[in-house]
Amino acid sequence: MEDSGSRLPARQDFPHLSDAHWATLEKMVSLLGEAAFAGFPNLPAEQQRARVECFDKYESSLIAHVSAAAQEAARATMRAEAQSAALASATNTASFAARPTTTKPVEMSVPTFDGKDSDSLVFWVREIEIALSAGQIYDARAQVAFGISNLGGRARAWAMARETATPGYFTSWSFMEQELRSTFLLANVAYRHRCAGRCPRTPL
Template sequence: MENPTPLSEVQKVALDNLTASLGPEYVEFLVSQGPEVLNARVKSFMQYEATLLGQVQDQIASAMPTRYVSVPDEEAKPRPFRVEVKNYSCKEGENLILWIREIEMAMRSGLITLDHQQVSLAISKLDGRAREWALTCSTSVDMAFPTWESLKSQLVQVFSPPNQAYRVRSRFLSTRQGKNELSDYVQELRTLMAAMQSDPLPEAVHVTIFMEGLRTGIARTEVFRVPPLRLKRL
């Protein structure tokens, strides 16, 4: 097939593979859309092939027998790693669910496993009205919050906006890509999914909303050709 757009040798190979996968009619359609569309689709297909190759290499590597090397006890022990977490003060625009995830990430990285240590870390990262509430809930912090799970559940109950679950679910179901980049659109859906963690929607609903919200273009065509099984893998 004659190609009016100058391509490198690597791109020509990718174009041949694309033709074999999707058929010459689809490639002719891309050519008719102009050089920019063709080059963009070829580049996307090359990235797709590279990802598949990486997955195959990972599978081969994981199938190979593991060689164990003796390591001194001191080196084998995990070391705590400090993660910075911004304070939560219940101000407009702050996301309590994401703050909770950051706190839990800091606990894992810092190897903080005891209940009172986890509660102390979380309260130290509260500010303003939220900190005042935590320190005055009872005669002592230990009595009010014996575990991190108890503190977390009460934080969500007290500081989540009214009808939060309904608002988040409604926003998720109405989310569309619009003029946003694909990566920004996916991240917005992921943030809303995180906010629904306590009462999540089925995975099939996640995928359906993602596909229906895509604007017309190459990404939408590709997704509808091979629908993703899970939104979290995108």
């Protein structure tokens, strides 16, 4: 919490939090912004610890899930490369053997983000980015289309309303991500505060 732009209390104001708890709290604020800290100092010590532990537990499980998906994508890529190399060797022609091995795109499934207060926008965005990379989707509008295809409920209605009113409104995935954060992230934060003292089903 050394950032000069932050108005968060100092470490010594939370002696009941272990160093591990404090490190997790810093990560929450770094990832979600200062709004994630609103109301935290007013909670009883036990609820503060419980909230930090809930975030840490769910983050670990999501990281494990995303890592497993990335590893599976890497294995699929390696299998595709091995098959391509075997085919090149079988032809036994210099012209074909000289061609570089190409990496085939890997299609990954991503759970939909419905825009519910309990949905995790932060982790959904990360899963979309991994899927875009694995699928070798580089065109800006194709990335936007992929993002919209993985929206549901009021989040999809929100996106389509903008695309219908102004065709091509989302000019890039980066811009679409910014718009999603400004529209839905604070609701995620508010939901977590309402669930203070108990582990929610999903984090921010």
